[in-house]
Amino acid sequence: LKLVIGIVRPEKANDVLEALYRAEVRGVSMSRVQGHGGELDRVETYRGTTVQMGLSEKVRFEVAVSDEFVQPTVDALCDGARTGEVGDGKIFVVPLEQAVRIRTGESAEAAVTPVAKR
Amino acid sequence: MSPAIDTGDTAWMLAATALVLMMTFALGLFYAGLVRSKNTLNTFMMCIAAVAIAAVTWALLGYSLAFDGEGALIGGLGHVGLSGVGFEPRGEGTIPHLLFMAFQGTFCIITVALIAGAVVERMRFGAFMVFAALWSVLVYAVLAHWAFGGGWLAAQGTLDFAGGVPVEMGSGFSALAAALVVGARKDYGRQALLPHNAVYVLVGAGLLWFGWFGFNGGSGLGANDASVLAFVNTLLTPACALITWFALDLIRGRKVTAIGAATAIIVGCVLITPAGGFISPGWAMVLGFVGALPCYFGIQYRPRTRVDETLDVLAAHGIAGFTGILFIGLVAQFSWNGIADGLFYGDAGQFWSQALAAVVTPAYAFIATFILLKLVGAVMPLRASEHDEALGMDVVYHGEEAYVTGEGAILVMPEDDGKALVADPG
Numbered sequence: 001l002k003l004v005i006g007i008v009r010p011e012k013a014n015d016v017l018e019a020l021y022r023a024e025v026r027g028v029s030m031s032r033v034q035g036h037g038g039e040l041d042r043v044e045t046y047r048g049t050t051v052q053m054g055l056s057e058k059v060r061f062e063v064a065v066s067d068e069f070v071q072p073t074v075d076a077l078c079d080g081a082r083t084g085e086v087g088d089g090k091i092f093v094v095p096l097e098q099a100v101r102i103r104t105g106e107s108a109e110a111a112v113t114p115v116a117k118r
Numbered sequence: 119m120s121p122a123i124d125t126g127d128t129a130w131m132l133a134a135t136a137l138v139l140m141m142t143f144a145l146g147l148f149y150a151g152l153v154r155s156k157n158t159l160n161t162f163m164m165c166i167a168a169v170a171i172a173a174v175t176w177a178l179l180g181y182s183l184a185f186d187g188e189g190a191l192i193g194g195l196g197h198v199g200l201s202g203v204g205f206e207p208r209g210e211g212t213i214p215h216l217l218f219m220a221f222q223g224t225f226c227i228i229t230v231a232l233i234a235g236a237v238v239e240r241m242r243f244g245a246f247m248v249f250a251a252l253w254s255v256l257v258y259a260v261l262a263h264w265a266f267g268g269g270w271l272a273a274q275g276t277l278d279f280a281g282g283v284p285v286e287m288g289s290g291f292s293a294l295a296a297a298l299v300v301g302a303r304k305d306y307g308r309q310a311l312l313p314h315n316a317v318y319v320l321v322g323a324g325l326l327w328f329g330w331f332g333f334n335g336g337s338g339l340g341a342n343d344a345s346v347l348a349f350v351n352t353l354l355t356p357a358c359a360l361i362t363w364f365a366l367d368l369i370r371g372r373k374v375t376a377i378g379a380a381t382a383i384i385v386g387c388v389l390i391t392p393a394g395g396f397i398s399p400g401w402a403m404v405l406g407f408v409g410a411l412p413c414y415f416g417i418q419y420r421p422r423t424r425v426d427e428t429l430d431v432l433a434a435h436g437i438a439g440f441t442g443i444l445f446i447g448l449v450a451q452f453s454w455n456g457i458a459d460g461l462f463y464g465d466a467g468q469f470w471s472q473a474l475a476a477v478v479t480p481a482y483a484f485i486a487t488f489i490l491l492k493l494v495g496a497v498m499p500l501r502a503s504e505h506d507e508a509l510g511m512d513v514v515y516h517g518e519e520a521y522v523t524g525e526g527a528i529l530v531m532p533e534d535d536g537k538a539l540v541a542d543p544g
Binding site for chain 2: 009011014034036041042043044045046049050051052053054055083085
């Protein structure tokens, strides 16, 4: 059981969703986050006040998957989010202690397997 | 000696001119709400650029080409740089020539801004400004001369009260050409590209309607019967267009949409623009009810095509202006306008005069704009790069964002006296 976290460009979020769908990964959360990676800062000016925007908008995907789904999920995130420019984002895979489906109380693998699969 | 200045007329025309200028900013708000949030400022800025550029080109050259002399195709150069435009009235007018020039200038400005709706979210800001300057002279001034300045359309009897020819059909069919030359947005047809703020759209539409009372109500060029008729019709036609829109929305989707309502207001105002001072209030209501139909279906149909005419300038202005121009030919009434009757009142010739304008104007606007943009495109790129388009026009061309949180923003001090501004760490 793993949690795959992908932090990607907002404009690539739709492509990522499409890639995940094609990889038959069904359970996804996403949120808007702000972050800083290796990219150059944007400089913006507001009425004479010049600022360096240290944080840029990103979208964070969180996908809890069973072990055999880790690689397809990571591949889908890479395919969907890559532009080749600095700032494409990161993927983190972390071990997951426990997962529970609230509706049924199912836990572990059963909790992250889509209902239609069984 | 021409008729004397009438102070009442002058007072109203001063106010009307200011109302029409406000419409361009209202349009900016309307358009800004319809695009994605990353392009809010750029969209608004295209309208503001239209004010800056068209006001200058109009004063320097456009006004002269539109309103100097009775040439069939184009005016003269007698008023270049506003020479000979002073406090004396123009021709039979009762307001200062200078004020007439400014009033007509605000029409040129909003027409240039309207075309921006076809190319938002991907056209380079610099290229748009170059295009705006050339278009305001080569297309707008020519059409304005034909319809208002004594050119061949007006001479052969076409009635156009407040700009169905130069403003509405001129912008609508130019917008189609611009959308074709510049090309669709990268994500068009692949992703849902939704309006980011419906309230901006509604407020913008409301302010446009308000300003339109100056646009139509001022086109009688004084506080006179024609202006009053156009003013009242500007109340009635959009209201009727709204009701038609509500009904169509209800039938098709079972819900009355807010952005649909905002669109209906614009369509109604455009419908009555050419006809304002020529048709009875009763027929103005009919125009609103019936004229909204082709525009509604135009807007439903366009997104199914490959043509990314993004904010539907063609349907809302081109088709509505076309409908309004033709409608005059049917229901103009001498008893209301003192000028001419339409087909229903015994003069079929008037309808053919209107039909001629409705064919020639779109053709000129489309072809001239198509060639003009191709020429501009040969000198400089018209489009932003894919990378910039993904990032958003606001950051790329203006270095600002519409909805900035300030989180993660590091203040950059001016190089020279930066040290003086940093608090002493003690």
